[in-house]
Amino acid sequence: MLEIDLCGIKLKNPLILASGVIGSFSSSLNDIARDAGAVVTKSVGIKGREGYRNPSVVNWRCGLLNAVGLASPPAESFAEELRSFNKTSPLIVSLYGNRQEDLSKMVEIFSMADAFELNLSCPHVKGAGMDIGKDIELSCEIVKALKSETDKPVIAKLSAMHDYVELAKSLEKAGADAIAISNTLPGMKIDIVSRKPILSNISGGVSGPAIKPIALKCVFDLYKVLKIPVIGCGGISNFEDVLEFIMAGAKAVQIGSAVYFSKRIFYSLKESLVAFCRANNCKISDLVGVAHS
Numbered sequence: 337m338l339e340i341d342l343c344g345i346k347l348k349n350p351l352i353l354a355s356g357v358i359g360s361f362s363s364s365l366n367d368i369a370r371d372a373g374a375v376v377t378k379s380v381g382i383k384g385r386e387g388y389r390n391p392s393v394v395n396w397r398c399g400l401l402n403a404v405g406l407a408s409p410p411a412e413s414f415a416e417e418l419r420s421f422n423k424t425s426p427l428i429v430s431l432y433g434n435r436q437e438d439l440s441k442m443v444e445i446f447s448m449a450d451a452f453e454l455n456l457s458c459p460h461v462k463g464a465g466m467d468i469g470k471d472i473e474l475s476c477e478i479v480k481a482l483k484s485e486t487d488k489p490v491i492a493k494l495s496a497m498h499d500y501v502e503l504a505k506s507l508e509k510a511g512a513d514a515i516a517i518s519n520t521l522p523g524m525k526i527d528i529v530s531r532k533p534i535l536s537n538i539s540g541g542v543s544g545p546a547i548k549p550i551a552l553k554c555v556f557d558l559y560k561v562l563k564i565p566v567i568g569c570g571g572i573s574n575f576e577d578v579l580e581f582i583m584a585g586a587k588a589v590q591i592g593s594a595v596y597f598s599k600r601i602f603y604s605l606k607e608s609l610v611a612f613c614r615a616n617n618c619k620i621s622d623l624v625g626v627a628h629s
């Protein structure tokens with residue numbers, strides 16, 4: 337009822353853990369993988385990064401604001417950690433980087449990955465993430481470089497801040513197997529007592545319910561112009577949100593900030609979707625894009 341095929345990979349349901357929110361430990365991924373259709377790791381680069389000083393994550397009224405700064409261990413140590421991933425759902429390793437030789441090494445290092453996600457959209461690290469996605473030509477080169485190193489599916493993760501329709505169409509031509517949209521969107525918060533920005537990096541990325549209508553429109557727009565699957569991400573916190581994204585055209589969805597508030601979210605979403613499909617006598621895959629007709 338909830339099973340889907342995503343770029344040739346069988347998922348028990350369309351609910352995927354979004355990159356980064358639960359950090360870089362296998363034990364946390366293992367908990368989530370029991371109920372999720374797939375899990376995406378924290379983004380990793382060949383060298384590893386310390387990230388920004390605390391405060392780096394702020395919980396506010398409509399979601400989270402974070403500037404973690406792509407903090408992650410070096411690829412080799414992260415791969416060692418991932419050896420204890422229990423494989424109860426497919427593993428998607430999120431990569432950042434733009435040099436062919438780094439991507440090539442990371443494909444080899446992360447041999448346990450079922451697919452790769454390319455982070456072209458992190459809003460708070462200069463020269464990585466969103467800065468790369470702004471350059472359509474460079475983004476296509478990176479996708480081509482990664483595709484030339486692996487037969488596994490490559491998902492390009494974009495931002496609603498990009499010229500996302502043009503970028504996604506070009507990435508499809510360059511060989512991307514799916515598009516995930518959106519990453520967090522740039523934002524900030526000020527502490528009125530100290531009269532200073534709260535995040536040590538001053539600004540960061542907004543996630544959670546605040547960005548849901550924006551991400552939903554991105555999915556709707558991309559479904560119209562792409563042949564490859566679209567994965568919706570942004571502000572999903574209940575099963576109605578999941579259904580909206582699927583009806584807008586998402587083959588699968590990613591859930592990030594909601595996990596911060598409840599580790600059981602995948603279980604409850606899954607159960608609610610089964611109940612919805614039973615009541616409507618349909619499979620989840622029957623609903624992809626129905627809002628367009």
Ligand SMILES: Cc1cc2nc3c(=O)[nH]c(=O)nc-3n(C[C@H](O)[C@H](O)[C@H](O)COP(=O)(O)O)c2cc1C
Binds near residue numbers: 455547
């Ligand atoms: C604390 C935190 C860390 C994140 N780290 C990453 C990351 O390493 N790579 C990435 O592509 N996205 C990262 N994201 C973005 C999420 O994967 C997701 O795209 C975004 O939060 C929107 O989804 P949500 O509203 O369900 O949280 C991070 C988000 C948060 C809140």
